[in-house]
Every structure is written in structure tokens, then in C-alpha cells.
Amino acid sequence: MTEDRKIDLRSDTVTRPTPEMRRAMADAEVGDDVFLEDPTVTRLEEVAAETFQTEGALFVPTGTMGNQIAVNVQTEPGEEAIVETRSHILNYELGALSALSGVVPRPVAAEGAILDAKDVEAAIRPDIYYLPRTGLICLENTHNMAGGKIFPSEKMEPIFDLARERGIPVHLDGARIFNAAAATGESVAELSSRADSVMFCLSKGLGAPVGSLILGDANFITAARTVRKRFGGGMRQVGVLAAAGLVALTGMPDRLPEDHESARAIAERIADSSTIDIDPTTVQTNIVIFGVNQNGWDAPKLTLALEEKGVLAVPLDRTYIRLVTHYDVSRADCLFAADLILKFMKNKS
Ligand SMILES: Cc1ncc(COP(=O)(O)O)c(C=O)c1O
Structure with a gap:
């Protein structure tokens, strides 16, 4: 590591565009996408729809906007959306379900944050006129x-079966669905084929500077285009961003296993210390969450100490810290960060 370079493990959103992305951006053919005249955006949407085997796709500026367009299109004000207690759509989108769509979140707790069909079933409202309708089920x-x-x-699968039986649409927040695909060997199309709408991010593990896509059938995409404009997401010569997105979508998924191996390598190394709470076998993709509360350390204190040595992390609360591996950190960077954590935790704070 050089003096001025940080090892930034706060998120996979911190990656800078690759040289290939920058070249594609400079060379991008563009037009006004609100008039449906940007050929690069159209190409990105076609490639995304082919990849997910959906009728259509729509380029949106952020994952949050993508999720919220999908909610808005598929619900009516006053309906409930079933969401997992720790989900992004509930906790980190500033109450947008309610603020933008008049939808009441119905949080359901789940063992290890993976919803169980019978808990979802218990949260679905019976069809009685004086109760709110369950309008959507959101998965992450x-x-x-x-x-x-x-x-x-x-x-x-059983959640999709249940949703179909009850006539409730399912939205899949697949911000990192390519990481799930890389880890399981299933395709993103297989992982999402039964969802009514899907959102995935280009600007996370895939390394693009900006952008997400939402996917669904032709009617969904037509409605989503209108809502995108209403939410202020109608963009003009945005082919410059879609060009980077195309490089991300076509070139980056294959390298995601490297990030997963780096995350596992960090977890295995820090698990050697009895002062750190982590089970490396639970690290399945590119995120490592570990706990510290011994030797006078807590998560904010350790995060500050790491930052002083050029390693950036996110404290989630007093005990837990999150690290995310990505294209801009090497295996050596990750192991350097792990060793630094071990070194601090060996001594009193
Ligand atoms: C699971 C999940 N969904 C949605 C989002 C929102 O994406 P954006 O930051 O592009 O709005 C994030 C961002 O971290 C996320 O982790």
C-alpha cells in the first residue's frame, strides 16, 4: 500500500470506473433517452433483458429508485408490503415505501434474515374489506x-408458490444478485425467473460508476417508465453511463468469485483471534461482518484505528463492523487489512 492510497472496504460501491469503462464512456453513442433515442441505453436494456430472460428492462439512476419504482407500479396506497426486518428496502430507503407510494411496510423477522414461507403466509392479510390488502412481497x-x-x-420457491396462489406480486431486490449467481452457480435468470419485478445494481460488485436496472414483463416496464419520469429519473444523453454499465454487465460477473475468495480469506484470518466474533463458514459472497467487544475495543473505536492506518470499514453498531470486497482491492490489500485488525485486537485499545 502506498502512503496516500486507502484500502477502502466500506462498500463495493466505492470502485472507480475501469479504463475500459472510461473508454466506452468517451466513445458512447448517445441521444435523448426521454425521447427513447439513446442507442447505448437501449442496448444496455436489451442486454439486461436477455441476461435475465425478461420481456424488458429499464435503466434507472440508483438501486433505491429501482426498488421504489417497482413498489409504486405494483401497489396501491394503503396496501402493505411484506419486507424482512433487516432488509435494505425497509431500513435504508428513508421510508420511501410510505413517502412515495403510501405503502405500509409489514416487517417479518427471519432466522438469519432469510424469510420463511410460513412466516410470510402468517403476515398476509386475510381478504376482509376492513383490513389493509397485502400488495407486495419483497425479497433481497x-x-x-x-x-x-x-x-x-x-x-x-415456496414463497413464490404462496404469492402466486394468493395473487400477490413479488419484488426481488437483487442489488447483488450477480454475487449470488457467482456463488451458487445458478444464472441470474434462474435465481429471479419467478419474480414479478427485479432490481439489480451495476454500481456495486460489477464496478460501474452509476446505475441499476429493473426488469419485468412489457406491461411492467411501460408503467415503470412513467413512474421513473414522475420520480425525476428521466435522463437525457445517459448513454455515457449506460456504456460503462454495458462493460460492467458483460465483463465483470465472471470475476466476482475473486471478491468472494478475498472475503473468505479475511474472515478465515481474523477468525484465528478469540477476541473477534466471526464464523468464516457463514461468509458466502463479498461481505464480511464481524464483532469486537473485548480488550476495550468496540466497533467505532476499531474503525477509527483502522482508518488512521489507511483501512476503511463501516461500523454497523457498537459491536459489529462490515467489510466489503470489490474490484478495487487486491487479495494482498484484504490480507493487510485482516492482519491490521488482528494486530489491534491483540492489544488493549
Ligand atoms: C440490498 C440493497 N438494495 C438496494 C440498494 C440501493 O442502491 P443505491 O445505493 O444505488 O440506491 C443497496 C445499496 O447498498 C443495497 O445494498
Whole structure:
């Protein structure tokens, strides 16, 4: 590590565009996408729809906007959306379900943050005129706050069966669905084929500077385009961003296993210390969450100490710290960070 370079493990959103992305951005053919005239955006949407085997796709500025467009299109004000207690859509989107769509979140707790069909079933409102209607079920794969945990297909299937039976649409927050695919060997199309809408991010593990896509059938995409404009997400010569997104979507998924191996390597190394709470076998993708509360250390204190040595992390609360591996950190960077954590934790704070 050089003096001025930080090892930034706060998130996989911190990556800078690769040289190939920058070249593609400079060379991008563009037009006004609100008039449906940007060929690079159209190409990105076609490639995304082919990849997920959906009728259509829509480029949106952020994952949050993508999730919230999907909620808005598929619900009515006053309905409930079933969400997992620690999900991004509930905790980190500033109450947008209610603020933008008049939807009441119905949080359901789940063992290890992976929803169980029978708990979802118990949360679905009976069809009685004086009760709110359950308008949507939201799932997250991989689950950010559960440490990049994969939602296993065999746990998702009964939820899709139930949703179909009750006529309730399912939205899949697949911000990191490519990480789930890389880890399980299933394709993103297989992982999402039964969802009514899917959102995935180009700007996380895939390394693009900006952008997400939402996917669904043709009617969903038509409605989503209108809502995107209403939410202020109609963009003009945005092919410059879609060009980087195309490089991300076509070139980056294959390298995600490297990030997963780096995350596992960090976890295995720090698990050697009895002062650190982590089970490395639970690290399935590119997120490592570990606990510290011994030798006078807590999460904010350790995060500050690491930052002084050029390693950036996110404290989640007093005990837990999150590290996320990505394209801009090497295996050596990750092991350097792990050794630094071990060194601090060996001594009193
Ligand atoms: C699971 C999940 N969904 C949605 C988002 C929102 O993405 P954005 O930051 O692009 O709004 C994030 C961002 O971290 C996320 O982790």
C-alpha cells in the first residue's frame, strides 16, 4: 500500500470506473433517452433483458429508485408490503415505501434474515374489506445486512408458490444478485425467473460508476417508465453511463468469485483471534461482518484505528463492523487489512 492510497472496504460501491469503462464512456453513442433515442441505453436494456430472460428492462439512476419504482407500479396506497426486518428496502430507503407510494411496510423477522414461507403466509392479510390488502412481497438476494447471505432457491420457491396462489406480486431486490449467481452457480435468470419485478445494481460488485436496472414483463416496464419520469429519473444523453454499465454487465460477473475468495480469506484470518466474533463458514459472497467487544475495543473505536492506518470499514453498531470486497482491492490489500485488525485486537485499545 502506498502512503496516500486507502484500502477502502466500506462498500463495493466505492470502485472507480475501469479504463475500459472510461473508454466506452468517451466513445458512447448517445441521444435523448426521454425521447427513447439513446442507442447505448437501449442496448444496455436489451442486454439486461436477455441476461435475465425478461420481456424488458429499464435503466434507472440508483438501486433505491429501482426498488421504489417497482413498489409504486405494483401497489396501491394503503396496501402493505411484506419486507424482512433487516432488509435494505425497509431500513435504508428513508421510508420511501410510505413517502412515495403510501405503502405500509409489514416487517417479518427471519432466522438469519432469510424469510420463511410460513412466516410470510402468517403476515398476509386475510381478504376482509376492513383490513389493509397485502400488495407486495419483497425479497433481497444477496442480503446486505445479513453479511451478503444468499437467499437459497429452495427457500424462495415456496414463497413464490404462496404469492402466486394468493395473487400477490413479488419484488426481488437483487442489488447483488450477480454475487449470488457467482456463488451458487445458478444464472441470474434462474435465481429471479419467478419474480414479478427485479432490481439489480451495476454500481456495486460489477464496478460501474452509476446505475441499476429493473426488469419485468412489457406491461411492467411501460408503467415503470412513467413512474421513473414522475420520480425525476428521466435522463437525457445517459448513454455515457449506460456504456460503462454495458462493460460492467458483460465483463465483470465472471470475476466476482475473486471478491468472494478475498472475503473468505479475511474472515478465515481474523477468525484465528478469540477476541473477534466471526464464523468464516457463514461468509458466502463479498461481505464480511464481524464483532469486537473485548480488550476495550468496540466497533467505532476499531474503525477509527483502522482508518488512521489507511483501512476503511463501516461500523454497523457498537459491536459489529462490515467489510466489503470489490474490484478495487487486491487479495494482498484484504490480507493487510485482516492482519491490521488482528494486530489491534491483540492489544488493549
Ligand atoms: C440490498 C440493497 N438494495 C438496494 C440498494 C440501493 O442502491 P443505491 O445505493 O444505488 O440506491 C443497496 C445499496 O447498498 C443495497 O445494498
